[in-house]
Amino acid sequence: MKLIKKMIAVLAFVPVFALANEGGYPLDHAENRTTDLPALQNGAKLFVNYCLNCHSASAMRYNRLRDIGLTEDQIKANLLFTGDKVGDLMKNTMSAKDAKAWFGAVPPDLSVIARAKASGAGSGADWLYTYLRTYYKDDSRPTGWNNMVFPNVGMPHVLWELQGVRNAKFVEAEDPHEHGKMVHTFAGFETVSKGKLSETEFDSEVTDLVAYLQWMGEPSQNNRKRLGVFVVLFLAVLSVLAWRLNASYWKEVK
Amino acid sequence: MAFVEKKLPADAPVAAKALNWVDSRFPLTKLWNDQWGNYYAPKNFNFWYIFGSLAMLVLVIQIVTGIFLVMHYKPDATLAFASVEYIMRDVPWGWLVRYMHSTGASAFFIIVYLHMTRALLYGSYRKPRELIWLFGFAIFLCLMGEAFMGYLLPWGQMSYWGAQVIVNLFGAIPFIGPDLSLWIRGDYVVSDATLNRFFAFHVIAIPLILLGLVAAHLIALHEVGSNNPDGIEVKDNLGPDGHPVDSIPSHPYYSVHDIFGVTVFLVIFSAVVFFAPEMGGYFLEYNNFIPADSLKTPPHIAPTWYFTPFYSILRATTTEFLYVVMAAVVGYVSLVYLKSKLPAIVKAGIAALGLLMIIGMMPFGLEAKFWGVVLFGSSVVILGALPWLDQSPAKSIRYRPEWHKYMFLLFGFAFVTLGYLGIQPPSPGRERLSQVCTVIYFGFFLLMPWWSTMGTFKPVPKRVTFSAH
Numbered sequence: 001m002k003l004i005k006k007m008i009a010v011l012a013f014v015p016v017f018a019l020a021n022e023g024g025y026p027l028d029h030a031e032n033r034t035t036d037l038p039a040l041q042n043g044a045k046l047f048v049n050y051c052l053n054c055h056s057a058s059a060m061r062y063n064r065l066r067d068i069g070l071t072e073d074q075i076k077a078n079l080l081f082t083g084d085k086v087g088d089l090m091k092n093t094m095s096a097k098d099a100k101a102w103f104g105a106v107p108p109d110l111s112v113i114a115r116a117k118a119s120g121a122g123s124g125a126d127w128l129y130t131y132l133r134t135y136y137k138d139d140s141r142p143t144g145w146n147n148m149v150f151p152n153v154g155m156p157h158v159l160w161e162l163q164g165v166r167n168a169k170f171v172e173a174e175d176p177h178e179h180g181k182m183v184h185t186f187a188g189f190e191t192v193s194k195g196k197l198s199e200t201e202f203d204s205e206v207t208d209l210v211a212y213l214q215w216m217g218e219p220s221q222n223n224r225k226r227l228g229v230f231v232v233l234f235l236a237v238l239s240v241l242a243w244r245l246n247a248s249y250w251k252e253v254k
Numbered sequence: 255m256a257f258v259e260k261k262l263p264a265d266a267p268v269a270a271k272a273l274n275w276v277d278s279r280f281p282l283t284k285l286w287n288d289q290w291g292n293y294y295a296p297k298n299f300n301f302w303y304i305f306g307s308l309a310m311l312v313l314v315i316q317i318v319t320g321i322f323l324v325m326h327y328k329p330d331a332t333l334a335f336a337s338v339e340y341i342m343r344d345v346p347w348g349w350l351v352r353y354m355h356s357t358g359a360s361a362f363f364i365i366v367y368l369h370m371t372r373a374l375l376y377g378s379y380r381k382p383r384e385l386i387w388l389f390g391f392a393i394f395l396c397l398m399g400e401a402f403m404g405y406l407l408p409w410g411q412m413s414y415w416g417a418q419v420i421v422n423l424f425g426a427i428p429f430i431g432p433d434l435s436l437w438i439r440g441d442y443v444v445s446d447a448t449l450n451r452f453f454a455f456h457v458i459a460i461p462l463i464l465l466g467l468v469a470a471h472l473i474a475l476h477e478v479g480s481n482n483p484d485g486i487e488v489k490d491n492l493g494p495d496g497h498p499v500d501s502i503p504s505h506p507y508y509s510v511h512d513i514f515g516v517t518v519f520l521v522i523f524s525a526v527v528f529f530a531p532e533m534g535g536y537f538l539e540y541n542n543f544i545p546a547d548s549l550k551t552p553p554h555i556a557p558t559w560y561f562t563p564f565y566s567i568l569r570a571t572t573t574e575f576l577y578v579v580m581a582a583v584v585g586y587v588s589l590v591y592l593k594s595k596l597p598a599i600v601k602a603g604i605a606a607l608g609l610l611m612i613i614g615m616m617p618f619g620l621e622a623k624f625w626g627v628v629l630f631g632s633s634v635v636i637l638g639a640l641p642w643l644d645q646s647p648a649k650s651i652r653y654r655p656e657w658h659k660y661m662f663l664l665f666g667f668a669f670v671t672l673g674y675l676g677i678q679p680p681s682p683g684r685e686r687l688s689q690v691c692t693v694i695y696f697g698f699f700l701l702m703p704w705w706s707t708m709g710t711f712k713p714v715p716k717r718v719t720f721s722a723h
Contacts, residue, residue: 058336059336059339059340059342059343060343061343061344064343108544109545111339112339112543113543115532115540115543116540116541116543116544117540118532118535118540119535119540124540217543218342218349219343220342220343220349224349224350224353224528225528225529227528228524228525228527228528228529229528231524231528232521232524232525232528232529235517235520235521235524236521238517239514239517239518239520239521242510242513242514242516242517243514245510245513245514246510246511246513246514247723249506249507249510250507250510250511250723251722251723253297253502253507253722253723254722
């Protein structure tokens with residue numbers, strides 16, 4: 001009892017600015033493109049180009065990408081960079097020690113990140129979608145970047161060239177819950193320099209990347225749902241037959 | 255006596271001859287007939303009576319899926335998490351086996367809770383079925399241990415920290431606590447040593463005990479015969495063939511009835527496995543997709559949903575609540591002395607125990623954490639005492655006073671509320687509510703010797719209530 005209270009009390013000291021643990025930055029809803037093969041392939045391209053340098057996806061094999069419509073040759077030609085073979089797992093070469101020294105934390109493995117980030121506030125995809133789009137310039141941070149969903153994150157804004165550079169505006173506003181108390185509140189982003197993509201284009205690219213991460217979290221998910229339809233239908237028919245068989249026997253019982 | 259094999263005519267089918275060979279050496283046909291084929295059960299079973307056979311089905315599902323999982327799982331702290339993902343991705347149909355096992359675990363508890371509800375409704379634990387209930391209670395304890403140990407195996411954040419919290423609870427026991435925790439863990443914190451031993455317990459030790467207990471549970475049942483929704487003893491009314499007039503042979507009637515029950519269960523089970531295996535984070539917790547990190551405590555550690563009612567009782571036991579418990583102990587001992595017909599020595603024993611508890615709960619005594627563990631354990635153990643707590647003249651809820659139904663509903667509401675509160679992070683309001691529900695929970699059981707006899711009972715019929723299908 002006391003131990004649990006102690007552990008929770010310790011975490012209350014984690015600085016989360018004005019955002020309470022329960023509240024958090026509201027998550028945007030990510031459009032579900034996990035059955036859209038071109039989107040998944042685009043997401044795979046973005047993932048290998050932007051994420052795989054620091055992060056690993058050590059449960060994911062390169063050749064599993066065949067499930068999203070790529071041939072082994074296409075994978076070898078476009079997505080294999082490090083001398084890995086196409087049947088290898090997506091490991092990375094950055095050592096944990098180096099990562100800790102450079103970023104302050106080891107970049108987590110992304111194999112099941114879309115499953116891990118789910119919560120009451122939204123699905124894992126929603127979290128990732130909002131996270132990747134709410135970076136802002138912050139010179140007080142070692143990387144020069146900060147994030148609305150994950151305050152003081154060690155990861156820089158990898159997609160900055162696509163989205164552009166933005167500042168976050170903070171104002172002193174009255175706390176809606178406590179009358180009279182002034183609180184540091186987020187008041188929107190302002191563009192510093194434009195990126196290669198427009199806002200809608202960037203959002204679409206991130207949606208593709210998030211769809212890929214969702215798919216990679218459980219590559220058999222589409223297969224599972226497809227099979228499920230047949231299984232449940234079959235069992236439903238079987239139950240009806242079992243029901244009538246049962247009824248026919250029980251007619252004899254007086 | 256010389257060995258005599260029954261001789262079948264020369265033109266008898268091969269199958270009959272083979273069965274004859276076996277029957278002369280092993281009581282196969284006799285077993286089948288005694289245990290199922292010719293085993294008579296009351297004909298008025300309703301929906302609540304399907305859960306026993308469903309529990310057996312889920313036990314088989316867990317064992318078979320478990321065997322296939324163990325072929326690929328690696329019980330090593332550095333390899334476990336990755337091996338589960340290997341099963342999900344690289345083992346053909348591994349994802350299906352994994353989801354069946356995780357869904358099966360939650361399904362097992364839903365079924366077992368409903369199975370116990372049936373016993374509560376119809377007094378299935380009353381004499382002469384106390385031993386069936388006690389074996390069942392032991393099965394429930396083993397099941398909780400099995401689930402707890404199994405949950406550590408994926409080695410996710412919730413696996414690790416949940417185990418850490420619960421094993422640390424044993425540290426609250428005076429004198430032996432810290433050493434006991436060390437012995438269970440095999441290390442000063444949950445580590446690879448803990449994983450290895452929990453693996454051994456989960457895969458073979460507890461399943462063996464469970465199989466033995468299930469056999470004992472069924473043997474005890476077949477010895478006295480099943481209860482029924484009217485709570486009457488069908489063996490009191492035998493027909494000319496020697497079987498109870500209100501009973502029917504299990505085969506074919508309950509074979510075909512249970513097959514129907516199984517197919518309906520499989521529809522629901524498959525719907526979950528194929529379309530919602532995570533069940534919103536309740537069957538597969540989101541936090542458990544993060545590998546265990548001994549340096550990062552999750553902001554909110556909650557046990558799996560099936561443990562939450564008891565966990566709530568643990569959390570409800572604060573230092574302030576101990577005063578309520580002390581008052582309740584005083585009240586209860588007085589009630590036992592004034593209003594019970596127990597022998598004097600038993601009353602004296604209860605009074606002594608009460609006195610020890612009150613001294614122990616004083617500010618100078620043992621801390622609330624210890625009493626939390628005591629209440630946590632007692633909330634489970636009190637189930638075992640039901641056959642002796644329930645003094646109702648009628649076994650079944652059907653013939654008890656109407657207001658007894660509301661007592662059951664109140665208990666059910668308290669249990670479900672405790673469960674819900676156990677999932678939420680703590681807050682002052684929730685703490686108060688869980689304390690109220692704890693009082694209701696224990697009150698329901700401890701006051702049962704009195705309230706179960708109160709009110710106007712309806713006349714219990716001689717024959718079961720059955721309408722032709």
